[in-house]
Amino acid sequence: MSTLVIVESPTKARTIRNFLPSEYRVEASMGHVRDLPQSASDIPAELKSSEWAKLGVNVDADFEPLYIVPDDKKKIVRELKAALKGAKELILATDEDREGESISWHL
Incomplete structure (x- = not known):
């Protein structure tokens, strides 16, 4: 170790x-x-239908950021x-x- x-x-x-x-x-x-999504293609599939995901920040949940690991x-x-x-x-x-x-x- x-x-x-x-x-x-x-x-x-x-x-x-x-x-x-x-x-x-x-x-x-x-x-x-990690970063916020740079484009719609960076948004995880399970969140694509969420309006807030387009912003990269969920303003209704204490401005929780949507972090992704860039390719x-x-x-x-x-x-x-x-x-x-x-x-x-x-x-x-x-x-x-x-x-x-x-x-x-x-x-």
Whole structure:
């Protein structure tokens, strides 16, 4: 069992790997892994008939967002989930700004 550390970029992952012991596995999220739908084709089939889904936010349910994993991020999400299965601990080491906080929250 190892500790999984997730950072935003592959460059940061490579750098941090050099400083941590071998029982730490450092992976990159490649930025944001979830987003609001960009088009109608991004809306999940089970929600396509819902008027609110077209907005990407359910205004009648406390403005609950409809997050999706974009196609170009599905592979990285699968890889991160697989890496997490073999970890005893997870460290989210994204940037210390609002984008980094958002990425950590979505992870």
